[in-house]
Amino acid sequence: MVPPAIEVSDLAISYGDEVIFSRESFKLKGYGLTVVIGPNGAGKTTLFKGLLGLIPVRGRVLINGIDVTGKAEEAGKLVGYVPQFKAEDYSFPINVKEIVESAIALRRKPPRIGFPREVRARIREVMKMMGIWDIRSKPLLELSGGQRQRVFIARSLVWDPPVLIMDEPLTAVDPIGRADLVKMIKELAENKLVLVSSHDPSFFLDKTENLMVVNKRIVALGSPKEVLKEDLLSKVYGRSVFLVEKCVHVVDGYAI
Amino acid sequence: MPFNLIMDPRWVIVVGLASIVYGILSPVVVSRKLLFLAGTLPHSALLSALLAIITLNLLGCPFEICSIAFSLALVSLVSLLLSKGVKSDEATAIFVSISVSFTVIALYYILTAFPMETSVWAYIIGDPLLVTWEDVYFMVAVSIIIFFFIVPFLREHILIGVDRDFVKLSGIKVSLYDAMMVASLAIATVGLLRAVGFVVEHVMVLLPGITASSLAKSGRNAVLLGLLLSLAGGMIGLILSVATGLAPSGVIGIVMLVFYVISLMRR
Numbered sequence: 001m002v003p004p005a006i007e008v009s010d011l012a013i014s015y016g017d018e019v020i021f022s023r024e025s026f027k028l029k030g031y032g033l034t035v036v037i038g039p040n041g042a043g044k045t046t047l048f049k050g051l052l053g054l055i056p057v058r059g060r061v062l063i064n065g066i067d068v069t070g071k072a073e074e075a076g077k078l079v080g081y082v083p084q085f086k087a088e089d090y091s092f093p094i095n096v097k098e099i100v101e102s103a104i105a106l107r108r109k110p111p112r113i114g115f116p117r118e119v120r121a122r123i124r125e126v127m128k129m130m131g132i133w134d135i136r137s138k139p140l141l142e143l144s145g146g147q148r149q150r151v152f153i154a155r156s157l158v159w160d161p162p163v164l165i166m167d168e169p170l171t172a173v174d175p176i177g178r179a180d181l182v183k184m185i186k187e188l189a190e191n192k193l194v195l196v197s198s199h200d201p202s203f204f205l206d207k208t209e210n211l212m213v214v215n216k217r218i219v220a221l222g223s224p225k226e227v228l229k230e231d232l233l234s235k236v237y238g239r240s241v242f243l244v245e246k247c248v249h250v251v252d253g254y255a256i
Numbered sequence: 257m258p259f260n261l262i263m264d265p266r267w268v269i270v271v272g273l274a275s276i277v278y279g280i281l282s283p284v285v286v287s288r289k290l291l292f293l294a295g296t297l298p299h300s301a302l303l304s305a306l307l308a309i310i311t312l313n314l315l316g317c318p319f320e321i322c323s324i325a326f327s328l329a330l331v332s333l334v335s336l337l338l339s340k341g342v343k344s345d346e347a348t349a350i351f352v353s354i355s356v357s358f359t360v361i362a363l364y365y366i367l368t369a370f371p372m373e374t375s376v377w378a379y380i381i382g383d384p385l386l387v388t389w390e391d392v393y394f395m396v397a398v399s400i401i402i403f404f405f406i407v408p409f410l411r412e413h414i415l416i417g418v419d420r421d422f423v424k425l426s427g428i429k430v431s432l433y434d435a436m437m438v439a440s441l442a443i444a445t446v447g448l449l450r451a452v453g454f455v456v457e458h459v460m461v462l463l464p465g466i467t468a469s470s471l472a473k474s475g476r477n478a479v480l481l482g483l484l485l486s487l488a489g490g491m492i493g494l495i496l497s498v499a500t501g502l503a504p505s506g507v508i509g510i511v512m513l514v515f516y517v518i519s520l521m522r523r
């Protein structure tokens with residue numbers, strides 16, 4: 001199998017008059033973890049949605065060499081997506097198993113009712129791997145933050161895509177659950193191209209191939225060593241940069 | 257004769273069909289957060305029926321076809337407003353204002369121009385006890401259309417409501433399903449208007465889904481429960497109304513409301 005790749009050229013995204021990105025180009029190649037950081041409203045979610053063709057963009061997005069610009073149905077053939085969680089979307093009851101199954105059900109030809117045995121086995125395997133098999137009948141809104149993220153990661157993994165995009169998977173997860181999730185995401189990055197956004201890059205630092213800093217544009221993209229510099233970060237985070245740096249040092253110690 | 261329980265099969269068929277159709281549509285309306293649209297549709301259905309009475313009398317255009325055509329056209333207007341970026345609350349306000357004004361004009365015109373020909377009352381308060389066999393055939397046809405549009409794709413419709421982006425990424429043409437759902441609502445609300453009436457249509461399209469989604473713990477159960485509550489509400493309401501001589505659609509509305517209140521207490 002060819003290693004996965006995301007190639008972006010002259011990407012421009014705006015909401016009405018508000019320009020979020022104008023003419024961004026970058027390449028991510030091969031397996032490994034790319035962490036996207038940036039303050040609230042920096043455009044992390046916007047960038048992901050743009051790559052996935054979920055919002056209108058200009059420019060060009062190639063995933064594994066295939067032009068997926070503005071075509072969610074094409075991007076969705078290559079990328080598993082873990083969206084930033086919005087509770088209000090889940091006001092209608094839907095349980096864990098229904099969510100994980102949906103990734104496979106929707107990819108089948110209609111009428112999308114019932115699964116062959118091997119598909120059911122795969123769904124069970126992934127749910128067990130993610131530790132959510134025992135809670136399969138629970139409605140999503142009754143889960144803890146960590147359980148919820150596992151459900152969405154299971155949904156994105158169940159059809160084994162070469163690329164994963166995860167939008168803030170650590171939000172609302174308690175410290176113990178977070179350590180588990182971080183470990184799991186690092187393992188996934190061993191044979192997938194994983195793009196993950198986070199407010200705290202420190203958790204992933206030892207396995208971070210690339211660190212991308214966004215703030216209404218792509219401020220930096222490179223190895224953590226190249227990017228985690230005070231002058232660069234203070235441009236983005238202003239005065240809170242000391243916090244970031246301090247945090248980096250502290251966690252660096254035990255994360256390795 | 258206060259406890260006359262002899263029922264014409266037409267009553268049972270018509271109320272049964274309306275309950276099934278709304279029982280299917282209502283949970284999807286709730287999941288897709290189309291409550292505002294579902295709340296405006298009875299208005300456009302009433303206007304469509306009245307316009308169809310006028311075109312029938314003036315031009316001889318068949319009522320069934322014209323009423324559905326008007327309803328689809330009016331709903332397209334709402335969709336157009338929404339696609340232009342008008343907020344759903346504002347689109348509702350604009351749309352209800354337009355349809356209410358034209359409804360009064362149409363009603364007044366019908367009552368003065370051809371008072372003998374038609375009873376417009378059935379469209380407003382609903383009267384399943386007055387339906388003719390022709391009405392029944394029309395409603396059967398409408399129900400079959402809805403059935404084939406929605407039932408095979410219930411999973412997709414529910415999931416679009418829950419996570420639209422994910423459904424898109426899975427390769428589903430979401431806008432096609434949007435159109436299917438909106439068209440189904442437009443056809444159902446006008447096609448079943450005579451049975452349930454404009455007033456209680458609001459209740460039937462909203463309450464089964466709201467009640468079911470507050471009780472159920474899975475999407476599948478919410479859909480089944482919505483259907484069950486709707487059917488039970490329709491049938492119990494019909495029996496009670498025949499027994500008491502009260503307006504059937506009103507009694508059905510009250511039964512559904514009782515279900516909802518019970519569900520509130522169970523939470």
Ligand SMILES: Nc1ncnc2c1ncn2[C@@H]1O[C@H](COP(=O)(O)OP(=O)(O)OP(=O)(O)O)[C@@H](O)[C@H]1O
Binds near residue numbers: 039
């Ligand atoms: N649908 C939208 N319409 C208009 N503006 C939007 C929309 N979505 C996001 N924005 C704006 O785009 C900018 C980037 O938002 P985005 O959600 O991508 O940021 P983010 O980095 O993901 O933030 P967070 O850390 O809070 O998730 C913000 O200024 C936001 O207000």
Ligand SMILES: [Mg+2]
Binds near residue numbers: 044046084167
């Ligand atoms: Mg975001």
